[in-house]
Amino acid sequence: MYRELLKSFGPQHWWPVSHHARNPSQARLEIAVGAVLTQNTSWKNVERAIAAMFAAGLMDAAKLRAMPEGNLAEVIRPAGTFRVKAKRLKAFMEYLWAHRGGRLDGLGAGELAAVREELLTVHGIGPETADAILLYAVGRPTFVVDAYARRVLRRHGWIPTKATYGEIQRLFHQALPQEPQVYNECHALLVELGKRHCRTRARCAGCPLENLPHDERA
DNA sequence: GACCAGGCACATC
């Protein structure tokens, strides 16, 4: 699947970082913020919210931490569910100060499973958001299972409907070389596939995956 | 006007 997608679409160069980011540290913050903002939301709307944050000088961990939640909510309004997300971003900043000295780069070291568990204790950070931050902000080898990945695997009968996040992630970890660059590319390609091709059927005209094995039992 | 988008927390059973 990965090979077919790469052949069809080419490298996706993810995570998409805006031209506003001044340095690697700010880019990491933008990625982590984007991971929260994109929860159940189109990327287009997230881009607007991110641009508004830069315009307000809020793509800065200290400024973000100091900003009242209600004011932050108004800035990120275009992202949708903005009150919820303002609360989550604030919670994330509090975690950064309490456990990481206000910096993200420490997430790049230490035992991956332990760091991941730590992130999962933060309000508003679930498995997908944690994995997106770990993979894209600090380059850790953990696969991001999103709605697209789940849908594609389900359509091909490769997972049962009730498969959990962890079970699906395990499939990717077993099937792919355990390297962040590969997980990065594969996840991005799946999103591209989801955007370009049918949402309703397993097989549709021109789909790069139409010749892959299809398990009808699952 | 319905439906969807790169989830998650929370209530209820």
Next chain:
DNA sequence: GATGTGCATGGT
């Protein structure tokens, strides 16, 4: 543990 619901903008 499984299922249901609120959150909310902007595009199709």
